[in-house]
Amino acid sequence: MSVSVRVDHVSMMFNMSSEKVDSIKEYLIRVLKHKISVQPFWALQDISFELEKGDALGVVGLNGSGKSTLLKLISGILKPTSGTVETYGSIAPLIELGAGFDPELSARENIFLNGAVLGYSREYMAQHYDEILKFAELEDFADIAIKNFSSGMTARLGFAIATMNVPDILILDEILSVGDYKFQEKSFARMETLIHSGATMLFVSHSTSQIEKLCTKALWLDKGHVRMYGPAQEVCQAYEGAWE
Numbered sequence: 742m743s744v745s746v747r748v749d750h751v752s753m754m755f756n757m758s759s760e761k762v763d764s765i766k767e768y769l770i771r772v773l774k775h776k777i778s779v780q781p782f783w784a785l786q787d788i789s790f791e792l793e794k795g796d797a798l799g800v801v802g803l804n805g806s807g808k809s810t811l812l813k814l815i816s817g818i819l820k821p822t823s824g825t826v827e828t829y830g831s832i833a834p835l836i837e838l839g840a841g842f843d844p845e846l847s848a849r850e851n852i853f854l855n856g857a858v859l860g861y862s863r864e865y866m867a868q869h870y871d872e873i874l875k876f877a878e879l880e881d882f883a884d885i886a887i888k889n890f891s892s893g894m895t896a897r898l899g900f901a902i903a904t905m906n907v908p909d910i911l912i913l914d915e916i917l918s919v920g921d922y923k924f925q926e927k928s929f930a931r932m933e934t935l936i937h938s939g940a941t942m943l944f945v946s947h948s949t950s951q952i953e954k955l956c957t958k959a960l961w962l963d964k965g966h967v968r969m970y971g972p973a974q975e976v977c978q979a980y981e982g983a984w985e
Contacts, residue, residue, distance in 0.1 A: 744829060745910060745941035746792040746815060751824035753785040753810055753965075784810040785965045788824070792958070794909075797932075797942040799952030799973055801980050802962035808945045811962070812836055812914050815943060830909025830941075833859065835899055837914070844888035848879055848898060851887055855902050869905045876931075877901040878924070897924055904931050907938045914945045929955060949977035 757780050785807045792798055800808045813819045814826050816834040841855045852873055856866035874880050877897040887895060904911065911932070932955060936942055946952055952959055952973055959976035961969040969976050 743794050744791060744827075745794045745796065746829075746943070747825075747827040748788055748790050748811075748815070749825045749827075751785060751788045751811075751814060751821045751826060752783060753807070753814060753819065754822040755782045755784055756780070757782040783965055785814075785821075785962075788962075788967055790960060790967075790970055792941050792943075794941055795936060795939050796958060797936050797944065797956040797973075799949075799956035799959040799977070800943065800945045800962065801947075801949060801952065801959060801977065802968075805964070806962040807965045808962055809836065809914055812912050812943060812945060815910075816912055828910055831860075832910045832912065833903040833908035834912040835903045835914070836912060842887050842895065842899070845886060847884045847886055848874070848890075849883045851898070852902060855899070859902070873898075873901045873905055876905075876927075893921060893924070900928055904935060907935055907940050909940065911935060911940050911942045913942070915947070949981055953977050 788807075788811065790798075800811065802808050810819065812834070813836060814821055815828060816832060816836060817826075817828075818834075818836070841858045842851045843854060846854065849870075852870060853863055853866050857863070874883055877894075877900070879894060879898060882890070882894065887898075890898075913932075929951075932942065932944075936955075942956075944952065944956060956973040958971065959969075959973040959980075960967065961976050961980050969979055
């Protein structure tokens with residue numbers, strides 16, 4: 742099997758202000774006058790793992806454990822402070838709800854906008870337009886501005902666009918938590934199809950049952966460190982047992 746994602750001794754550090762400021766201007770003035778201190782915060786420390794084509798990795802951990810930071814590093818949104826992240830092939834990230842959408846534009850316009858962001862031509866998006874709206878169950882809302890959508894409607898549209906074909910790497914961060922049960926079941930079926938078609942998936946969820954059902958491997962992050970990495974069922978059971 743060929744490697745799809747390789748994370749090698751990755752650490753990520755952010756500079757955290759020790760006090761609250763209301764604007765970037767105020768922050769810079771305080772820094773220049775040495776009236777504000779900055780503390781390093783290590784969101785991730787020495788993370789290493791490797792995924793092959795067709796692997797599905799579930800990432801678990803409490804809030805603040807570094808899950809979303811890890812996905813942003815793999816997506817290329819962030820660059821690691823140290824270590825390396827290697828990805829091979831196209832990436833379809835669905836990390837932040839509504840990312841890539843313009844709230845003032847309609848669903849129709851945003852389909853083409855989001856497609857352009859992902860590197861697809863207008864002609865290609867036109868071919869998949871009806872399919873996207875149907876899967877997202879938004880046929881009657883095509884000309885409504887995204888700002889008037891519920892979080893669930895926005896998530897359905899984003900998911901439908903990201904999964905309209907088989908990406909090499911699919912990245913999902915708690916996206917399914919905002920959908921209703923019916924749409925979650927439909928989304929799971931599509932994700933299983935993508936995995937069976939050879940896509941590599943990284944999936945953050947607070948639901949260990951979702952991860953056990955969908956993923957082959959799991960990574961447990963605890964305050965930026967790897968607590969456990971291995972078969973999804975074993976990791977999820979250990980994670981659940983830690984809080985009993």
